[in-house]
Amino acid sequence: MFASFHGSGNLRGLAFEFSPIVEQTAPDTVTFDVSGLERLFGLTQDIAAAIMRRTGETGVKANLATAPNPDAAICAARGFAGVSILPQGDEAKFLGSLPLKLLDPSPELQETLERWGIRWFQDLAALPPLGIAERLGPEGLRLRQLARGEVDRKLVALEDPPRFEDELELDYPVELLEPLAFVLSRLLNGVTTRLATRGLATDELRLRLTLENRAIHERRLRLPVPSLDQRAFLKLMQLDLAAHPPAAPVEYVHLEANPVKPRAVQSGLYIPVAPEPLKLELTLTRIKAFVGEDKVGSPELMDTHRPGAFRMTWGRSEFTGKLRPAPRVAIRMFRPPRAARVTIDSGRPSFVTAAGIRGRVLELAGPWRTSGDWWTVDPWERDEWDIALSDGALYRIYCAPPGWFVEGSYD
Amino acid sequence: MGAAVLQKQFESVLQWQVRPAPELVRTGISEVDAATGGLPRGALTEIFGSASSGRTSLLISIVAAATGRQEICALVDAEDAFDPVSAAASGVCLERLLWIRCGHNAEHALKAADLLIQGGGFGLVAMDLGDTPPRTARRISLTSWFRLRRAVENTPTALVTVAQQSNAKTCASLMLECMRQRVMWSGSTPLLRGMQVRVVRRKPARELTACFQTAALE
Numbered sequence: 293m294f295a296s297f298h299g300s301g302n303l304r305g306l307a308f309e310f311s312p313i314v315e316q317t318a319p320d321t322v323t324f325d326v327s328g329l330e331r332l333f334g335l336t337q338d339i340a341a342a343i344m345r346r347t348g349e350t351g352v353k354a355n356l357a358t359a360p361n362p363d364a365a366i367c368a369a370r371g372f373a374g375v376s377i378l379p380q381g382d383e384a385k386f387l388g389s390l391p392l393k394l395l396d397p398s399p400e401l402q403e404t405l406e407r408w409g410i411r412w413f414q415d416l417a418a419l420p421p422l423g424i425a426e427r428l429g430p431e432g433l434r435l436r437q438l439a440r441g442e443v444d445r446k447l448v449a450l451e452d453p454p455r456f457e458d459e460l461e462l463d464y465p466v467e468l469l470e471p472l473a474f475v476l477s478r479l480l481n482g483v484t485t486r487l488a489t490r491g492l493a494t495d496e497l498r499l500r501l502t503l504e505n506r507a508i509h510e511r512r513l514r515l516p517v518p519s520l521d522q523r524a525f526l527k528l529m530q531l532d533l534a535a536h537p538p539a540a541p542v543e544y545v546h547l548e549a550n551p552v553k554p555r556a557v558q559s560g561l562y563i564p565v566a567p568e569p570l571k572l573e574l575t576l577t578r579i580k581a582f583v584g585e586d587k588v589g590s591p592e593l594m595d596t597h598r599p600g601a602f603r604m605t606w607g608r609s610e611f612t613g614k615l616r617p618a619p620r621v622a623i624r625m626f627r628p629p630r631a632a633r634v635t636i637d638s639g640r641p642s643f644v645t646a647a648g649i650r651g652r653v654l655e656l657a658g659p660w661r662t663s664g665d666w667w668t669v670d671p672w673e674r675d676e677w678d679i680a681l682s683d684g685a686l687y688r689i690y691c692a693p694p695g696w697f698v699e700g701s702y703d
Numbered sequence: 704m705g706a707a708v709l710q711k712q713f714e715s716v717l718q719w720q721v722r723p724a725p726e727l728v729r730t731g732i733s734e735v736d737a738a739t740g741g742l743p744r745g746a747l748t749e750i751f752g753s754a755s756s757g758r759t760s761l762l763i764s765i766v767a768a769a770t771g772r773q774e775i776c777a778l779v780d781a782e783d784a785f786d787p788v789s790a791a792a793s794g795v796c797l798e799r800l801l802w803i804r805c806g807h808n809a810e811h812a813l814k815a816a817d818l819l820i821q822g823g824g825f826g827l828v829a830m831d832l833g834d835t836p837p838r839t840a841r842r843i844s845l846t847s848w849f850r851l852r853r854a855v856e857n858t859p860t861a862l863v864t865v866a867q868q869s870n871a872k873t874c875a876s877l878m879l880e881c882m883r884q885r886v887m888w889s890g891s892t893p894l895l896r897g898m899q900v901r902v903v904r905r906k907p908a909r910e911l912t913a914c915f916q917t918a919a920l921e
Contacts, residue, residue: 564773565859567824575822579803579815587804591787591797602787606801619732620793621897621917622759624784624833655886657893678895680886685755686895700786702895703759703833 293336294447295343296323296365299354304450306352310343315362315447321369323362325447340375359383364441367413370394383441388414395438401431413439454490457548458482465504465541469533472542477526479547484522487551493518494549497525502544509538516569518552524570531577535585576606597664598672599690599699600625621702623688629697632689641677644689646698651681659691678702725876728826728861731768731794732761735902738913739877747852748863749871752881754833757900759784760917761881762829762865763793769861770796774826777801777819781812782834801825809835813847820854820862828855832866840870848874869905878906884914 295310296317297303303322307314313325326339333339336358343356357368359378364387368376371390378386390413392405410416416439424432437443458479466472476499487494495518501509511532513525567575580588589604632646641653656679663673674692676699681687686702727741742748742765752758767790769776776799778785783804791797803819805811809832816830832840852874855862864871869878880903887896897917904911 564775565824565826566775567822571822572824575818576801578818583803583805583808583811583815587806589802590800591785591790591802593787593791593797600786600788604802619760619764619915619917620789621895622763622793623786623789624759624782625786626834627783655888655893657888657895684753686886686898700784701754702898703755703757 293326293329293339293358293360294323294362294365295326295340295356295358296321296362296369297347297352297354297356298366298369299352301352301354302350303352303354306343306346306350309346313447313449316450317362317366321366323366323447326358336377340377344375359441361441361444362447363438363443363445367394367438367441378441384414384417384439387439387441388412388417392416392435392439395435397435398431401428401435404428454486454551455548456483456486456492456494456551457546459544459546461544462542465543467541469530469537472533472545473526473530475545476529476547477522479545480522480525480529483547483549484520484525487549488520490551491554492551493520493554495519495552496550497529498548498550499529500546500548501538501542502546503538503540504543505540507539509542511536516573517555519570520554521570524574527574528577531574531581535577535581597662599662599674623700624703625700626698629690629699632696632698634689634691634696641679641689641696644679644681644687644696644698649681649683649685649687649698651683651685653679654682655680726859728772729768730761731764731771732913732915734913734915735761735879738902738911739879739904742861742863743876744859744861745856746862746876747848747855747871747874748861748877748879749869749875750863750865750879750881751867751869752883753867755898756881756883757898757902757915757917758865758881759831759833760793760898760900761879761902762831762863763790763795765863766790766800766827766829767794767796769827770794770799772826773799775799775801775824776827776829777803777816777825779803779805779812779816779819779828779830781805781809781830781832782807784831784834809839809843813843813851816862817851817854820851820858820860823858823860825860827861827863830862830864832864832870835866837867840866840868843870845872845874848872875906878904880905887916 298321304316307322307324311324311326315323317323329339333342340356340358355369355373357365357376359365359368360380364378364383367387367390368378371394392411416436424436460475495515497513499511503509513528513532576588586604589606591602592605594601630646632644634641635643643652656677658677659675661675665671674690676690679687679689688699690697690699725743725745727743729736729741750758750761766776778800783806785802787797803815812830816828819825819828848871882901884899884901886898889896899916902913
């Protein structure tokens, strides 16, 4: 038994509520298999009533027809308003009053049929098949079968969009990460296997833990490249949960993977060595666990003259560095800058004392006055000096509103 | 007869294994390359010297040369002393540099360096202990240095450490001591124009010296 909707609204979603086998026949027509629903609802009338009840609830405006074959149901849904139930064996009789244009014949065929005075299903259904085959060919014969409601075919079923997720309700709350790892391993195994069977990988894993105190603990793992390495995923999750542990024992685990195409990389003999992305991610996660999240990355200079302005990023690929032929003097920064006591003689620093630094100024260059961001709420200005101290080192010191500071040493 | 058979069977095992000469990579300073031949891959190189001796300039030049070869480099910064602005001015491609800021913790620096070498794939791993007090650096056990040397062996990674004094001792394949010869000031309004640095190769045995000049930052 088949049913067909013809109308507007979320027809597909509604059909999926009643059947896993749904065909999108046309943008405004959806056909689905309702075989077996009689065990749930009873007679065909009851099935149709249940579907129409749900149609009313969801706000879908559509005609519904049920028939022993899909095409009869489609014709009835398109031709009759409301609910139509075609009994087995009486399809031709039921559909007889419908106009032939519902079958959408080719213009030439329609013209021929009109010249013969055939405008309704019942007219075409009454013609002998042999004569139609001789005069109108296979298309004419197919139209006659449709008009009689005799075409039987399989539905071209829509696939429900695949969701790569898994969940597990635990028998008792899990307090420790180690037993939780076994649960995660099982879920990961299922999700990655499903991804692998469809030739996909993932670049993001979303973990949702429902805790004993009804709170939700959510973690999102972004991967540098699409992968299917289950062991690496598990290790990354363990490290992430160790760094951000749930506040209470876990009762329910839900894992979802974002499906993406796997990465295809052309390797070459002359390409310089580089860390394997997922392995590097694992290494960086391990390092972040003891040095801190924001202490690992690649420095990116910011578009400002403010001294020491940079931010930490990772994963950029463009090359912006300029190769220099000669080495430049490097500076070692003191973070935070060391507060200093500076003796001024004739307007110039003559003696500097700071934590671990003490000496007479032997040579100096400066002051270099810089300022900026005066148009913002966080302006800066300072006078910089490069000094050679009697302790044998070269320093950069500066004077900014709170006082004197040693910024770093030239090395 | 028995001895001859035994000798034949175990000859290959008893023979002294000659290690192949390591691949050498350029430091980016021709004078230093000429004196040392370059930095060995799969080995530990130690650069040491007092404050403002030019050791950081040498390190930054090594990193710039490595990123220029399109290699991914890691800088494990024990004292958070790295300055990206001057490094970029020296030609370091910051996009290819992974900077680990250990926040004044030498132990974390050792651990991070070990993890990075174990992870593999880096052209250069540099560990900067330049501002770590000598007392703290001396406390790093020789076992830790052996562990690092063993980890980097047979890899294409060059491991470089910078400190105020030599710490790795026998674990280092190449030891370079930096000494500042003079500071160049110029102009009627004095300006720091650069430094002249003397690099002395302390290991392997024969002492070799190179001098290079650093230009001022622009």
